[in-house]
Amino acid sequence: MGSIIRFERVNKIYPDGTRAVDDVTFEIEEGECVTFVGPSGCGKTTTVKLLNRLVEPTSGTIYLNGQDTAKVDVISLRRGIGYVIQDVGLFPHMTVAENIALVPRLIGWPASKRESRTDELLNLVGLEPGAFRNRYPHQLSGGQRQRVGVARGLAADPPVILMDEPFGALDPITRAQLQDEFLRLRARLRKTILFVTHDIDEAIKLGDRIAVMRNGKIVQFAPPATILKTPVDLFVKDLVGKERGLKLMKLSKISDIMEPFVDSIVEGTPLREALRLMKERNRDVLWVVDKEGRYQGWVRFERVAKDEE
Numbered sequence: 206m207g208s209i210i211r212f213e214r215v216n217k218i219y220p221d222g223t224r225a226v227d228d229v230t231f232e233i234e235e236g237e238c239v240t241f242v243g244p245s246g247c248g249k250t251t252t253v254k255l256l257n258r259l260v261e262p263t264s265g266t267i268y269l270n271g272q273d274t275a276k277v278d279v280i281s282l283r284r285g286i287g288y289v290i291q292d293v294g295l296f297p298h299m300t301v302a303e304n305i306a307l308v309p310r311l312i313g314w315p316a317s318k319r320e321s322r323t324d325e326l327l328n329l330v331g332l333e334p335g336a337f338r339n340r341y342p343h344q345l346s347g348g349q350r351q352r353v354g355v356a357r358g359l360a361a362d363p364p365v366i367l368m369d370e371p372f373g374a375l376d377p378i379t380r381a382q383l384q385d386e387f388l389r390l391r392a393r394l395r396k397t398i399l400f401v402t403h404d405i406d407e408a409i410k411l412g413d414r415i416a417v418m419r420n421g422k423i424v425q426f427a428p429p430a431t432i433l434k435t436p437v438d439l440f441v442k443d444l445v446g447k448e449r450g451l452k453l454m455k456l457s458k459i460s461d462i463m464e465p466f467v468d469s470i471v472e473g474t475p476l477r478e479a480l481r482l483m484k485e486r487n488r489d490v491l492w493v494v495d496k497e498g499r500y501q502g503w504v505r506f507e508r509v510a511k512d513e514e
């Protein structure tokens with residue numbers, strides 16, 4: 206089976222009686238990004254922290270790679286799960302490079318490997334290593350700090366990453382920039398990501414699937430287009446907001462509606478043959494391609510018919 210993560214009837218009741226996670230069951234596929242969205246206090250953070258055991262479940266089972274996480278050594282469990290949070294929690298007395306290389310150092314990577322990895326990651330998150338590796342966190346802007354936080358989460362190359370409101374504290378422009386970078390990064394890295402946000406637009410933009418939460422329950426778990434087209438109830442509909450159609454349109458790509466590439470003809474084909482093909486396939490237009498199949502132009506039926514006369 207392709208699922209890397211499985212929550213099975215998981216509950217978390219805090220000692221004061223708060224039911225933060227209420228009988229939650231779901232699976233996440235390898236390489237998938239799932240965004241957890243819902244109002245403050247609905248249980249998003251608790252849900253993702255259950256995976257790396259920053260929170261222990263009251264009942265239920267959580268599997269990672271088919272293994273019951275309760276039976277795995279917690280240190281080795283966390284090594285396989287990167288963690289990126291809001292305001293990052295960079296250590297102020299450590300340089301950018303030292304902050305990024307924290308986990309690699311803990312797990313005993315040699316200095317040379319740590320250094321090359323740090324530079325690679327700085328480049329990856331759009332910070333020039335020469336300018337940034339020796340700075341301290343207070344010498345960075347909010348957006349730059351958040352980039353360092355993402356680099357640190359990726360440092361030991363974990364297959365799974367938890368991101369808890371990573372862009373929550375940024376101004377809208379920086380935030381949009383980091384979201385775009387996140388999408389580019391994802392295309393290159395294919396990590397499995399659990400991403401917490403209270404912002405439905407962020408959830409739609411970044412998630413392959415969205416888990417909508419309310420009062421500790423997952424009320425809908427579906428791709429963004431499904432959430433937009435068919436919200437399961439009024440709560441989800443309200444969360445998605447008034448501009449459902451517009452948001453859906455933004456999500457749609459031309460590849461979703463294009464016709465399959467069948468009506469092409471090689472440029473050296475005689476007109477008579479082109480005419481026969483167009484009649485046979487009932488087409489007004491054919492794409493003209495070269496011998497390698499590269500697009501060259503197009504022909505219209507009337508023109509072919511006229512010249513062939």
Ligand code: ADP
Nearest residue numbers: 219221223225244245246247248249250251252
């Ligand atoms: P979200 O991330 O959606 O804002 P949380 O998972 O942080 O929600 O919290 C879910 C519920 O659990 C909230 O009611 C919150 O107050 C409560 N909660 C979170 N952490 C604790 C804790 N350590 N002790 C008691 N209650 C908690």
